[in-house]
Amino acid sequence: MNERIKTHVEGLFAGSPQTRKILDLKEELLANLNSKYDDLLAGGSTPDDAYRTVIDGIGDISELVRQIQNESAFNSHYPTKEKKKSAILVAIAVGLYIISPMCVVAFNDAGVLLMFTLIAAATGLLIYNGMTRPRYVKEDETIVEEFKQWKSETSEKRNLRRSISSVLWPLIVIIYLGFSFYFGAWSFSWIIFIIGVFVEGVIKLIFDLKE
């Protein structure tokens, strides 16, 4: 490994972020330049001539480095689009929850059926959103970012569980109110809350067993 070549190449990459792709390029470049240097020496060049020939042969590498950097910058735009989608899904779901009790007021008997349909649709949306929620996307190829992505992926299961329980309780309240109003069954309909605790426990158990 020729130190002068190494110093020169370090200089070429001085302003660049230390991403995996940049480091790879640097390593590849150094290995090839050194092979060339050794070949030139073996062919009878003086060290100075060989060094100059090797350095002259590099050309303008800044454009290539810039391309690699832009590529990582492009990747980080990705999550904002996903976030937007997620926000729209949640907004629609909340809207459906709010509208659903009105059906009972407007249509009486058939309204209850409609109400539960709307609630089911809204719940479906929330669960879908929880499952397709944007993962953490690496901003660049550094090891720190890789770790963040790994961490985010392992906690994804936990996220899914959390989104299921966040849907579960509003749903239970709505069923409680709907059922009680419709059948006037206030005296015993509270039991649904106990069932709810039970259901949540079962969900937790299923997730724990999977892990």
Added chain:
Amino acid sequence: MSITSDLLRGHTDTIILTRLLYKDSYGYEINKSIQEKTGNRYELKEATLYSAFRRLEESGMITSYWGDETTGARRRYYCITALGRQVYLKNKVDWEETKEIIDQLLKEEVK
């Protein structure tokens, strides 16, 4: 030489694909064989070479892997894909045709 370089530059990708047809290779080896084949008349700049590698790899014409050299620095090897071979064949046919057309057009005619 500068005009020749311009003409050659448009074929950098095909030239690299050709060097990879029969064996995997790394940057310096590819460049050295280009130099040898042309009797030291042509050589790619490192920057040109790696830009081409990147372009070819992104479009799926070559893949790369790190060699396991026991001594010295690791080398990155490139390997041509089936798509790369197809593109090579197509470019070669295109070039034959272009060459023929230009030959015809640049021919001095006695009239």
